[in-house]
Amino acid sequence: MPSNTDLNAAYLPLIRRIEEEATIIGDQILKIDHFLNHRIEPAFILELGRELARRLSRFHPTLVLTAEASGIAPGLVVAQTLNVPMPYAKKYAPEVESPFLQRIIPSPTKGGETKLVVSQRYLTPGTRVVLVDDFLSNGRTAVALIEMAREAGAEVLGAGFIVEKRFKQGHEAIEALEVPIATLAQVRRLENGRAILNTT
Numbered sequence: 196m197p198s199n200t201d202l203n204a205a206y207l208p209l210i211r212r213i214e215e216e217a218t219i220i221g222d223q224i225l226k227i228d229h230f231l232n233h234r235i236e237p238a239f240i241l242e243l244g245r246e247l248a249r250r251l252s253r254f255h256p257t258l259v260l261t262a263e264a265s266g267i268a269p270g271l272v273v274a275q276t277l278n279v280p281m282p283y284a285k286k287y288a289p290e291v292e293s294p295f296l297q298r299i300i301p302s303p304t305k306g307g308e309t310k311l312v313v314s315q316r317y318l319t320p321g322t323r324v325v326l327v328d329d330f331l332s333n334g335r336t337a338v339a340l341i342e343m344a345r346e347a348g349a350e351v352l353g354a355g356f357i358v359e360k361r362f363k364q365g366h367e368a369i370e371a372l373e374v375p376i377a378t379l380a381q382v383r384r385l386e387n388g389r390a391i392l393n394t395t
């Protein structure tokens with residue numbers, strides 16, 4: 196069994212691109228939307244998703260769960276690589292078939308509130324779930340997904356993120372729910388227009 200260190204090992208091609216190309220605003224905002232979640236670079240997302248899938252494969256998931264919108268691209272690659280389906284919690288058009296599960300969380304990047312809704316039809320008891328998302332920040336999205344999966348009777352084996360802001364509370368919030376975390380890049384802090392990242 197590979198160690199937890201491997202789950203969070205710095206994925207150097209991503210670290211380099213963050214160091215060289217990220218836009219840093221203040222000490223909170225890191226933008227890499229030119230390849231990750233606004234203008235998607237298919238070849239690089241495939242590479243990142245396959246690496247995350249490799250790390251999450253030890254949990255033998257039968258389902259990948261993510262959230263609209265930015266989780267869908269990396270989630271799809273992980274799900275395709277592991278050959279499992281990928282429901283995603285809807286935010287913008289929650290006319291979801293009943294019965295459904297839902298959580299209302301503070302909107303991570305837009306202010307206000309966001310509703311996350313997923314049909315129980317796609318989250319059945321006994322399912323072995325791994326979460327996937329592009330970013331882990333305060334962890335409200337991931338915690339809501341974990342809660343909904345557990346409410347449906349599914350087992351949450353792991354949670355994978357392309358980037359995590361280690362200076363926010365998300366990592367601790369997920370650990371408190373005893374869900375192992377896999378990340379490709381861990382941002383320790385943002386200062387003077389630079390991202391300080393773990394490099395090992």
Ligand SMILES: O=P(O)(O)OC[C@H]1O[C@H](OP(=O)(O)OP(=O)(O)O)[C@H](O)[C@@H]1O
Nearest residue numbers: 263264265303304331332333334335336
């Ligand atoms: O750990 P958290 O504090 O929950 O933040 C992480 C979430 O924030 C972003 O979603 P957001 O709703 O901002 O944007 P999106 O609709 O583009 O996915 C991102 O895609 C994660 O889902």
